[in-house]
Amino acid sequence: xxxxxxxxxxxxxxxxxxxxxxxxxxxxxxxxxxxxxxxxxxxxxxxxxxxxxxxxxxxxxxxxxxxxxxxxxxxxxxxxxxxxxxxxxxxxxxxxxxxxxxxxxxxxxxxxxxxxxxxxxxxxxxxxxxxxxxxxxxxxxxxxxxxxxxxxxxxxxxxxxxxxxxxxxxxxxxxxxxxxxxxxxxxxxxxxxxxxxxxxxxxxxxxxxxxxxxxxxxxxxxxxxxxxxxxxxxxxxxxxxxxxxxxxxxxxxxxxxxxxxxxxxxxxxxxxxxxxxxxxxxxxxxxxxxxxxxxxxxxxxxxxxxxxxxxxxxxxxxxxxxxxxxxxxxxxxxxxxxxxxxxxxxxxxxxxxxxxxxxxxxxxxxxxxxxxxxxxxxxxxxxxxxxxxxxxxxxxxxxxxxxxxxxxxxxxxxxxxxxxxxxxxxxxxx
Ligand SMILES: [Zn+2]
Numbered sequence: 001x002x003x004x005x006x007x008x009x010x011x012x013x014x015x016x017x018x019x020x021x022x023x024x025x026x027x028x029x030x031x032x033x034x035x036x037x038x039x040x041x042x043x044x045x046x047x048x049x050x051x052x053x054x055x056x057x058x059x060x061x062x063x064x065x066x067x068x069x070x071x072x073x074x075x076x077x078x079x080x081x082x083x084x085x086x087x088x089x090x091x092x093x094x095x096x097x098x099x100x101x102x103x104x105x106x107x108x109x110x111x112x113x114x115x116x117x118x119x120x121x122x123x124x125x126x127x128x129x130x131x132x133x134x135x136x137x138x139x140x141x142x143x144x145x146x147x148x149x150x151x152x153x154x155x156x157x158x159x160x161x162x163x164x165x166x167x168x169x170x171x172x173x174x175x176x177x178x179x180x181x182x183x184x185x186x187x188x189x190x191x192x193x194x195x196x197x198x199x200x201x202x203x204x205x206x207x208x209x210x211x212x213x214x215x216x217x218x219x220x221x222x223x224x225x226x227x228x229x230x231x232x233x234x235x236x237x238x239x240x241x242x243x244x245x246x247x248x249x250x251x252x253x254x255x256x257x258x259x260x261x262x263x264x265x266x267x268x269x270x271x272x273x274x275x276x277x278x279x280x281x282x283x284x285x286x287x288x289x290x291x292x293x294x295x296x297x298x299x300x301x302x303x304x305x306x307x308x309x310x311x312x313x314x315x316x317x318x319x320x321x322x323x324x325x326x327x328x329x330x331x332x333x334x335x336x337x338x339x340x341x342x343x344x345x346x347x348x349x350x351x352x353x354x355x356x357x358x359x360x361x362x363x364x365x366x367x368x369x370x371x372x373x374x375x376x377x378x379x380x381x382x383x384x385x386x387x388x389x390x391x392x393x394x395x396x397x398x399x400x401x402x403x404x405x406x407x408x409x410x411x412x413x414x415x416x417x418x419x420x421x422x423x424x425x426x427x428x429x430x
Contacts (some may be wrong), residue, residue, distance in 0.1 A: 004102035051089040093384035100128030110354035117320035127153035140203035148215015178213035187281035310345035325357035
């Protein structure tokens with residue numbers, strides 16, 4: 001069957017000839033085609049899932065909340081403009097988490113965890129139906145207009161569906177990513193500005209968490225300064241005024257002064273938007289989020305560090321986010337005995353959750369916990385999502401024996417990777 005970022009068939013036809021219709025204007029980067037052995041399963045009358053026959057039931061179960069996500073998004077920022085919203089589950093070699101192709105999001109199977117805990121990604125791609133697909137960044141220098149707005153919107157959908165605690169955990173994990181990215185780039189790097197300068201460069205260079213998370217936190221600051229109700233009214237108007245058009249950062253800034261702050265100096269001085277957009281690093285007025293759930297995780301980590309066995313920690317009802325916080329806050333350096341006690345208690349190496357497995361495997365490589373090597377090899381032989389693959393190789397390259405292992409894995413896995421991932425790793429191994 002063939003499907004596109006357009007109106008799609010729901011069943012194979014004998015001739016193998018398919019016709020597609022997209023009646024709305026879309027930018028070129030949103031035109032996509034998928035061909036394969038897949039089937040369709042409806043979730044409600046306007047949304048459903050495409051996947052290979054062996055994966056369809058699991059996928060449909062995992063994404064069962066999608067109709068609720070669409071309704072919640074519409075309640076926030078106005079009617080969904082594209083008719084149907086479907087998701088297609090791609091092979092694990094797909095180099096990205098998701099791609100918001102209109103009417104048909106392309107998604108990695110690594111979000112199928114069996115417990116619906118990674119479906120935030122679907123909320124993100126759905127939110128792009130407004131921010132990005134309906135109102136599109138005019139150039140890649142304005143990429144944050146697509147991604148920052150989408151992360152903000154996605155968090156609001158998750159809050160509406162699962163509560164503020166849940167959304168706050170998500171935002172805090174995003175904030176950790178942002179801090180790590182600024183550290184990696186250096187806080188004087190021009191790439192830490194929201195408005196990018198990609199002249200003569202590969203637009204792919206701008207695709208890091210600055211656009212996503214620094215953008216998100218700027219919008220959060222605006223929301224907290226003027227009040228959520230006013231900001232929602234603005235956003236609803238913004239999406240309808242610019243529907244099926246493009247926008248630059250500067251056009252948005254004009255509206256910011258006229259429609260959001262109404263040139264009120266006190267408000268503008270609180271937000272200092274030019275610092276966010278045109279200056280490097282993270283401004284000191286960045287909103288602070290606290291999460292009691294995450295604080296509780298830190299307490300358990302401290303207990304463990306001072307000798308409480310892993311099996312006696314209070315982790316009983318941990319969500320994926322709490323596990324990710326747990327793994328993210330473990331010490332960089334751990335003994336093999338410590339690693340083994342964590343693995344025995346929580347079975348991270350063989351977790352069915354790719355995010356948890358990935359976070360754990362970074363520790364395994366760093367601490368030479370070789371028991372996990374077969375699992376790392378198996379993971380990298382199948383999964384081509386660059387977000388996972390690149391850091392795992394980078395960690396291996398830090399030691400001579402790791403480098404040997406990286407080369408071996410790449411030799412047997414590279415044909416399973418998409419060209420984007422393959423080229424990234426090839427350049428690292430040179
Ligand atoms: Zn996005």
